[in-house]
Amino acid sequence: MNLALLQAFAAFAGLLWAGNQLRRAPENIAVMTFHLLVIWFFLDAAGTPRSRIRREAALCTGACVALVAARFAIPPAERGALYSVTVASVRVRVFYLIPSLYVGYALVVEFRAAWRYSRLSEPPLRHGLWIIAAALTAKLVGSPLFRTIATAVNWVGHPLSPGVFAIGHGVLVTGIVAFPIGIVYSGLVGRFRAVGRWWRHLHDYRGLEPLWRLMYQAFPEDALHRLPTSRWRHVTTFYSMHRRYYRRVIECRDGLVRISPYLPRVEVAGGKPSTAATRAQQLRSTLGTHANELAPTGVPIIFAGPRESDLDADVAELLALSCALARPAPSPPARSGA
Numbered sequence: 001m002n003l004a005l006l007q008a009f010a011a012f013a014g015l016l017w018a019g020n021q022l023r024r025a026p027e028n029i030a031v032m033t034f035h036l037l038v039i040w041f042f043l044d045a046a047g048t049p050r051s052r053i054r055r056e057a058a059l060c061t062g063a064c065v066a067l068v069a070a071r072f073a074i075p076p077a078e079r080g081a082l083y084s085v086t087v088a089s090v091r092v093r094v095f096y097l098i099p100s101l102y103v104g105y106a107l108v109v110e111f112r113a114a115w116r117y118s119r120l121s122e123p124p125l126r127h128g129l130w131i132i133a134a135a136l137t138a139k140l141v142g143s144p145l146f147r148t149i150a151t152a153v154n155w156v157g158h159p160l161s162p163g164v165f166a167i168g169h170g171v172l173v174t175g176i177v178a179f180p181i182g183i184v185y186s187g188l189v190g191r192f193r194a195v196g197r198w199w200r201h202l203h204d205y206r207g208l209e210p211l212w213r214l215m216y217q218a219f220p221e222d223a224l225h226r227l228p229t230s231r232w233r234h235v236t237t238f239y240s241m242h243r244r245y246y247r248r249v250i251e252c253r254d255g256l257v258r259i260s261p262y263l264p265r266v267e268v269a270g271g272k273p274s275t276a277a278t279r280a281q282q283l284r285s286t287l288g289t290h291a292n293e294l295a296p297t298g299v300p301i302i303f304a305g306p307r308e309s310d311l312d313a314d315v316a317e318l319l320a321l322s323c324a325l326a327r328p329a330p331s332p333p334a335r336s337g338a
Contacts, residue, residue: 028067028068028071028099029064029067029068031099031103032060032063032064032067032099032102032103032106033060033064035060035102035103035106035107035110036056036057036060036106038106038110039056039106039109039110039113040053040056040057042109042110042113042114042117043056043113045117046113046117056109059102059105060102060106063098063099063101063102066098067095067098067099070091070094070095070098071095073091073094073095074089074091074092074095075089075091093151093154093155096147096151097148097151099144100143100144100147100148100151101144101148103143103144104140104144104145104148107136107139107140107144108140110132110136111133111136111137111140114129114132114133114136115129115133117129118130118133124185124186124189124190125186127185127186127189128182128183128184128185128186128189129182130182131178131181131182131185132178132179132182132183133182134175134178134182135174135175135176135177135178135179135181135182136175136179137175138171138172138174138175138178139172139175139176139179140175141168141171141175142168142169142170142171142172142173142174142175143168143172143175146168146171146172147168150164150165150168197242198241198242201241201242201245202241202245204245204315204319205241205244205245205248207319207322207323208248208249208252208315208318208319208322209248209322210322210323210325210326211252211255211318211321211322211325212248212251212252212255212322214255214283214287214325215251215252215254215255215256215258215259216251216255218255218258218259218287218290219254219255219258219259222251222254222255222258223251224247224250224251249311249314249315249318252318252322253314253318256283256302256303256304257300257301257302257303258300259283259286259287259290259303260299260300260301260302260303261299261300262286262289262290263282263286263301263303276304276320276321276323276324277324277327279303279304279321279324280321280324280325280327283303283321283325284325304317304318304320304321305317
């Protein structure tokens with residue numbers, strides 16, 4: 001019993017010592033774990049079976065264990081020294097080869113996944129995946145491939161010059177910088193497009209006000225009231241502008257459908273008026289008929305309807321009518337005396 005406690009205590013002390021060593025040099029493990037998480041992301045996004053994800057985790061765990069063992073096998077005097085000085089040691093070569101091989105494998109898996117998904121995606125996501133694939137290629141060339149070649153060349157007694165190391169480092173830094181750019185690219189482009197869409201909706205929302213005001217005065221019961229929300233959230237979110245815009249479009253179109261039975265038969269027999277100005281004049285006179293509570297003379301029709309069956313075309317027709325209504329009504333021509 002005492003021997004078992006002693007063994008347990010020794011194992012616990014060994015784990016604490018190993019953890020302290022890893023705490024002092026966490027980049028032995030952190031880079032490999034990061035690449036495992038990136039692989040998991042791509043595999044999970046593609047709906048890969050869990051067995052493949054578990055195999056990748058087991059491979060990374062085995063590489064981490066081998067890396068820790070290789071580090072503890074290096075003499076304390078060689079730890080933390082310059083790579084060009086300590087690479088002559090076989091233990092140091094093994095220590096550097098293990099993460100280089102695993103990271104190289106991980107980068108190849110990530111590159112294949114990014115390239116495959118880019119062919120199935122639409123811009124701007126496709127462009128972002130292209131940037132990620134290029135960044136992964138630069139990281140593959142600048143880190144594991146270059147480090148493996150440098151280790152092999154040093155192994156045979158021909159160390160590389162500092163200038164060559166600087167080139168490899170520059171390629172690696174390029175890949176490191178480009179990788180997060182590719183990740184955020186599609187989100188940034190989408191946000192810029194959302195800002196443009198928000199601004200267009202705000203412009204059209206204000207442009208529809210003359211038409212909306214007339215429809216609201218004629219049919220106030222048709223207003224689409226929504227539940228009250230926080231005023232701060234109403235001002236700061238993009239979606240509040242979109243809701244107000246769509247609500248105004250619907251209210252304008254509903255009002256025109258409601259007023260259409262009051263249109264004189266002679267006006268609608270040949271179809272819709274040819275210009276926005278004539279539609280505006282007709283709408284003003286029809287609203288006067290409705291205000292006088294006269295009986296409608298027709299059935300509901302699509303007044304000032306679009307030529308194409310989509311929302312943008314419908315809004316364009318409504319904006320043209322609203323812009324014509326914003327201008328003063330033309331004065332009736334003066335009658336000449338007999």
